[in-house]
Amino acid sequence: MSDANVSIGPHEMRLQEARRRQAAHTNELPRFPEVAVSDIFFAPVLDYLQSMTDAPREFLFVSMFMTSAAVIGNRVSMQVGSQRVKPNLYGLCLAGSTVGRKTTVVSFCTRYLRRAEELLQEEQIKFRMPDSGSHEGLMESMREPRLIPKTEGQGAKRIRSEEMEQKEVMNSGIACYSEFASFLDNLRKDYNKGMESFILDVYDGNSHTRQLKNEQSRIVNPCLSIFGASTLTQFLQRITEKDKHSGFLQRICYCFVAEHRGKMKSLIENSTPDEGMEALIAGNLEKIFRTACLIEQQSIEIKLSVEAREIYQHSFEGEHEELAEIAKSDAEFSGVLMGYQGRLDMMKFKAAMIYLVVEETNRIAESNAPPVLLITGEMMKRAVALIRYFWKTISYLLMNHFKFTPYEQRMKRVIDILTKQGGVMNRRKLLHRTGWKAKEFEEVISTGIETDVFALQEERQGSGQSTKFIQLLEH
Numbered sequence: 464m465s466d467a468n469v470s471i472g473p474h475e476m477r478l479q480e481a482r483r484r485q486a487a488h489t490n491e492l493p494r495f496p497e498v499a500v501s502d503i504f505f506a507p508v509l510d511y512l513q514s515m516t517d518a519p520r521e522f523l524f525v526s527m528f529m530t531s532a533a534v535i536g537n538r539v540s541m542q543v544g545s546q547r548v549k550p551n552l553y554g555l556c557l558a559g560s561t562v563g564r565k566t567t568v569v570s571f572c573t574r575y576l577r578r579a580e581e582l583l584q585e586e587q588i589k590f591r592m593p594d595s596g597s598h599e600g601l602m603e604s605m606r607e608p609r610l611i612p613k614t615e616g617q618g619a620k621r622i623r624s625e626e627m628e629q630k631e632v633m634n635s636g637i638a639c640y641s642e643f644a645s646f647l648d649n650l651r652k653d654y655n656k657g658m659e660s661f662i663l664d665v666y667d668g669n670s671h672t673r674q675l676k677n678e679q680s681r682i683v684n685p686c687l688s689i690f691g692a693s694t695l696t697q698f699l700q701r702i703t704e705k706d707k708h709s710g711f712l713q714r715i716c717y718c719f720v721a722e723h724r725g726k727m728k729s730l731i732e733n734s735t736p737d738e739g740m741e742a743l744i745a746g747n748l749e750k751i752f753r754t755a756c757l758i759e760q761q762s763i764e765i766k767l768s769v770e771a772r773e774i775y776q777h778s779f780e781g782e783h784e785e786l787a788e789i790a791k792s793d794a795e796f797s798g799v800l801m802g803y804q805g806r807l808d809m810m811k812f813k814a815a816m817i818y819l820v821v822e823e824t825n826r827i828a829e830s831n832a833p834p835v836l837l838i839t840g841e842m843m844k845r846a847v848a849l850i851r852y853f854w855k856t857i858s859y860l861l862m863n864h865f866k867f868t869p870y871e872q873r874m875k876r877v878i879d880i881l882t883k884q885g886g887v888m889n890r891r892k893l894l895h896r897t898g899w900k901a902k903e904f905e906e907v908i909s910t911g912i913e914t915d916v917f918a919l920q921e922e923r924q925g926s927g928q929s930t931k932f933i934q935l936l937e938h
Contacts, residue, residue, distance in 0.1 A: 492721060492859045493851075493852055495521035495718075496848040496852050501821065501845060504527075504751075504822075505524065505821070508747075509524055509527065511737070511744075512527075512571060514733070515733050515735075515736065516564055517564060517728040517733070518563075518565070518567045519558075519724070521852075522556045522558075522720065523571070525556055526556075526569065526690070528552075529572055529690040530572045530637075530748065531748075531751060531820075531821055532551060532817055533591075533688055534748050534749075534751050535550050535751065535816070535817060535820050536686045537551075537686030538635070538755035538758065539759065540816075541812060543812050546667070546809075548668070548809060548812045549668040550686075550817050551635075551688045551813070552716055553662075553666065553689040554690045554691075554716045554718070555690075556693075557694070557717060558694050558695065558719075558720055559694070559695055559720060559723075560694060560696065562722060563723065565692040565693070568692060569690060569692050575745055575748060578742075578744075579748040581745075582749045583749060583752070588752070590636045591637060591638075592637060592687070598658035601658070601661075602661070602680055604633045605632070605634045605687070606682050607632060608628040608629070609627075610625040610627060611628045612625055634685050635687075636688070637687075637688040638688070638689050638690075639689075639690050640692075641691070641692060642693065643693040661673075663709075665685040665687050666714050668684070668685060668686060670682060695719070699865070704868070708802065713805075713806045716810065716850075717856045717860060718852075719860060751821055751824050753824075754820055754823060758820070758832075758836070763834060765819065765837075766835055767838050768837040768839050770843070771837070771839060773840075774840055774844055775847065778811065778847045778850075782804055782808070786800060800857075800858060803857050803858075807857070808850075811846045811847055814845070815845075818838075819842055822842065870907070874907055874910075874911065877893070880897065886934060887933070888932065888933055889932055890919075893933055917933050917934060919932075
């Protein structure tokens with residue numbers, strides 16, 4: 464039997480996992496790119512929102528970006544290779560245990576969408592999908608009307624016919640979940656069987672058909688966005704190793720803030736809403752909606768400028784060079800990342816379209832609308848910077864947090880304890896803190912020492928005895 468066919472033992476597997484953790488220094492949690500915040504609409508709105516809450520700035524930006532995606536919806540699309548791309552996104556704000564106000568950012572999204580709907584009340588425009596978490600509720604809102612059997616008369620004069628069902632179709636909009644963990648719980652319930660595959664299917668904007676016993680539900684031209692917030696702990700309790708590869712997690716834009724920065728503000732330290740700004744934000748959302756409608760009605764084509772093409776291509780090639788470099792030391796992790804990169808790469812065009820519509824609002828009117836709108840180099844720079852932030856964030860989360868084997872969980876537990884203790888801890892006290900048996904503890908510590916995740920220090924006491932410490936090395 465050749466060496467290539469020899470099975471890997473438990474110790475070697477633990478060694479490989481520890482080496483992967485050692486590589487985490489290449490996946491540090493990224494800083495949010497300010498270049499992604501366009502001066503048109505986003506910058507002034509963010510400044511205003513920050514006066515009312517101490518929620519992280521990146522959370523607030525993602526909230527407003529998702530709000531913009533919702534009002535644009537399926538009214539805008541562009542051809543990218545063989546695919547027709549729409550600007551819908553699945554966004555998630557993940558917070559560490561010390562980070563508050565995570566639900567606030569979702570409430571801002573729903574609040575301004577509600578105000579925009581009020582301005583469009585006469586046209587019966589809605590942007591907010593049902594938030595019950597029910598598969599049936601979502602399908603019912605999005606599906607096309609069906610032919611309904613109708614019977615008139617009695618006996619021999621009875622006539623059977625069909626008439627078109629009268630219902631409102633909402634195939635474009637956003638479903639918001641202030642507690643994303645609850646949404647995940649609902650997703651796994653028996654009565655929601657099929658919802659996850661439905662969410663995967665409609666993400667790409669393809670028409671969706673579901674055959675029931677005696678009828679067929681059809682969704683045409685869907686453009687579903689999903690936005691939620693959760694603590695990292697709650698999120699991790701609800702996903703598994705399988706979920707990492709299912710496609711659902713790969714379609715999410717993750718915004719993660721690990722810890723609160725600075726002093727928390729009390730409720731009275733925050734500014735109260737300014738009615739003028741509130742009306743201005745809602746009015747701008749209405750204008751963005753109108754611009755998207757104009758693009759749709761006049762069949763205005765969206766294309767990339769030469770500079771935008773070059774910027775996108777450079778980003779694509781750079782990411783694949785990164786994946787190739789990672790593969791030299793960890794081919795498995797590189798393969799997992801590649802699945803996420805493919806989805807994130809398409810998001811660059813989704814983000815670029817959102818920037819385009821927002822920035823073209825007030826610039827074009829029905830009388831002078833051009834036949835083609837170009838995504839400029841600056842728009843693509845913003846889109847690439849934003850998606851690269853999501854790309855580096857998911858790389859960090861996959862390497863450091865999305866770990867579910869028993870060994871990975873134990874290694875992470877020790878690292879978390881040492882981090883909270885300043886990086887060094889008495890070995891005996893560390894064992895006591897874990898609550899494990901000595902053998903389990905020894906396996907993790909010895910493997911970590913072998914791979915330079917931990918270092919063993921000895922301090923000689925006045926009595927001549929030595930006290931052992933475990934130090935967490937830079938990783």
